[in-house]
Amino acid sequence: MSRFLVLTSSAEFESHLATALGDAHEVQVLASEAAGGSPGHLLARNLGGAVDVMVFGPDIRTEQMLAMAAGLEHAFPDIVLVLVANAAPELMLAAMRSGVRDVLPPDTEAGRMRAALERAAETSRSRKQLASEEAGQKSVRGRVISVMSPKGGVGKTTVATNLAVGLAKLAPMGAVIVDLDLQFGDVASGLGLEPQYTINDAVTGAASSDAMVLKAFLSRHPSGAYAMCAPRRPAEADLIKPAHVTTLINQLSLEFPYVILDTAPGLGEEVLAVLELATDGVWVCGMDIPSIRGLNHGLEVLRQLDLMPPSNTIVLNFADKRSGLTVQDVEATVGLPVDIILPWSRTLPFSTNAGVPLLQDSRRDPALKGLRNLIALLGPNSSTPASKNAHRRDEKP
Ligand SMILES: Nc1ncnc2c1ncn2[C@@H]1O[C@H](COP(=O)(O)OP(=O)(O)OP(=O)(O)O)[C@@H](O)[C@H]1O
Ligand SMILES: [Mg+2]
Incomplete structure (x- = not known):
């Protein structure tokens, strides 16, 4: 029939x-x-x-x-x-x-x-x-890189969008970013995209079982990266259940070598659902006590639940000598070495507002070096996630 x-x-x-x-x-x-x-x-x-x-x-x-x-x-x-x-x-x-x-x-x-x-x-x-x-x-799965932080406003979307653009340059057609900040996601705005479709289209109907249909719902960024954008209205986010997210990430990881997840602050049910699939956790932390303590508590919970991804990268954002804290203080509290340091940058808020990630047009910026190091750490020539144990360190404040 x-x-x-x-x-x-x-x-x-x-x-x-x-x-x-x-x-x-x-x-x-x-x-x-x-x-x-x-x-x-x-x-x-x-x-x-x-x-x-x-x-x-x-x-x-x-x-x-x-x-x-x-x-x-x-x-x-x-x-x-x-x-x-x-x-x-x-x-x-x-x-x-x-x-x-x-x-x-x-x-x-x-x-x-x-x-x-x-x-x-x-x-x-x-x-x-x-x-x-x-x-x-083609049974090989791509890397699923989840960008997370217990606290909000610490630079997750900035890091995730730059990762997508930077990895797409190294792996043409090979990087997709998924906005899992379902209620207030701003990946589309951070990439200057006006998506025709959103994640709501992708988790219903034929797309949920057919990778070809799913791909038709992705938005294409000029860098070559693909994006699955968040729902247009917060109320639509309620229609998306953790099982939808798991199926979506699974499908995308069979199609793309790099699946980058931008997440909402905290350890909500979507984050917990994707942690089982994530090969890499990128933890973004601001250089202030609430942010550092939040990360420490978050990591503790995940260790107890045995949900830590095989490989983890700590990104210290808004790094500033004048904060009264040192990188060593952060490492001592979090219990993990800091891998990437992104200093406070005057141009980053402009780049967010213009919808052009720093790695898309390489202007001089103090945060560029850290972002490039992050790409080197996670990109095609890096070690495999499970074997990553050597931590690269930037110059420390
Ligand atoms: N190193 C930095 N220097 C200066 N501004 C920065 C830096 N990193 C991020 N920003 C700015 O901080 C703001 C918040 O960043 P971003 O949206 O990436 O955070 P977020 O963690 O995704 O927030 P949310 O939790 O609300 O999703 C943005 O305007 C961004 O441009
Ligand atoms: Mg965000």
Whole structure:
């Protein structure tokens, strides 16, 4: 049994198709307006299993059909596209170039139409088989780097967005940042993105079980990094449960060598859920007593729960000799060496406000060195997470 998604508002065509396919296959019909949206949204309306064939009915507007076909061909290559239309040779050529595999006149006799659609479904099955064989070969998971801190406002988003941009430069198409500050996330604003989709789109419908659909919901940053942005409104965050987050991170780690997680302050349920998957914890701490004590208590709790990631990096932010504290004080309280020091920087707030991470345009800045060291520590040439035990140290205040 194959699954056909049919775009048409023509009752006549719908009935002809029903005669052709009978009960032997699953058929879902969507009104022709659905052709005007995006491929991701179209497939999110699929109510059954994986779609094998998309049929464009004779009433779909040509421009919409061509755009949708091209989008589907790019994002969901295992779905075979069939156009039903009295197409002139030029239209036929344009349709084929957009990825349509077969063009059938609307009055094609039912038996012949069924045979043509079943051939299309067969092709889809072969494409899916090929894709799953390739996926089987790629069982290596990427690094999941979770940027966290018990206290708020200490620079998590700054560190996470710079990590995404810096790692994307070293591993083109290989880094994705996920905004897990579900209520008040600002990864999109920190990267200057206006996302078309958010995490809400990614955890529902076909995306939750299909990596190709999931990828269609990512936003692309000019550095080459991908971003899964937070919900647009805080209320939408309630729809996302820890199990959704776990599935999402799992899927992304099979597709990307680097999955960077920006998190909300504290050790909320999303953070606890992802800690089981994180290969690297990046702990950001300000140079003030509440922040340092907060980190110490947070790490204690995680050790008790046995949830510490295999590798951990401590980033001391807003480092300033005039704070009255030294790096040694911080290390003594936290019980771990400080790996990266980011001094107070005059330009960082501007970079946040402009939506351009420091590592995107390398102006001179006191925090650049620390950010580059962090990339070196976590990037492609670094040691594997489990074996990391040598701590790099910056010059200390
Ligand atoms: N080293 C620094 N020097 C100066 N300003 C900084 C530095 N690091 C971060 N900032 C600024 O501090 C502000 C808070 O940083 P950021 O948003 O990264 O923190 P956060 O930990 O993600 O906050 P939240 O807990 O609210 O998510 C931003 O305006 C950022 O530009
Ligand atoms: Mg933040």
